[in-house]
Amino acid sequence: MELLLTYEDEGVYIDINGHFTKDTVLQWEEMSASVAYLQSNQVMGWGEKAIELRSVETGNLEGVFMHKKAQKLKFLCERNDKCQQVGGRYFPDARD
Numbered sequence: 400m401e402l403l404l405t406y407e408d409e410g411v412y413i414d415i416n417g418h419f420t421k422d423t424v425l426q427w428e429e430m431s432a433s434v435a436y437l438q439s440n441q442v443m444g445w446g447e448k449a450i451e452l453r454s455v456e457t458g459n460l461e462g463v464f465m466h467k468k469a470q471k472l473k474f475l476c477e478r479n480d481k482c483q484q485v486g487g488r489y490f491p492d493a494r495d
Contacts, residue, residue: 401440405434410442423458427451 400421403412411426428451431444440455452462 403434403436403494405431405444410434421456423456425458427453428460436486460472 400415401417402413403410403425405425405427408427408428408430410431411419412421412423414420423446425442427444427446429446431446431450431451434442434444436442437452438457440494441461442453442455444451444453448465450464450466453460470495
């Protein structure tokens with residue numbers, strides 16, 4: 400089992416014994432309040448000002464969505480390579 404351990408604006412991959420499983424260190428542009436793994440081999444992290452998409456393997460930034468007033472997700476699921484929210488709101492209204 401592999402886990403993504405995050406602290407402030409960094410993330411590392413570890414096993415259940417706490418040993419590093421990848422050399423990759425994720426450097427978020429801002430501290431992420433929540434993080435989710437996507438089947439497209441990406442990690443999505445969202446903070447107060449932006450949602451970032453990063454490569455699981457390299458940690459490279461692959462996309463950024465700027466937002467205002469986004470709220471934390473309650474649940475997140477992925478189906479057919481599309482990310483969907485279930486309960487809670489995480490994208491702001493387009494008028495914000």
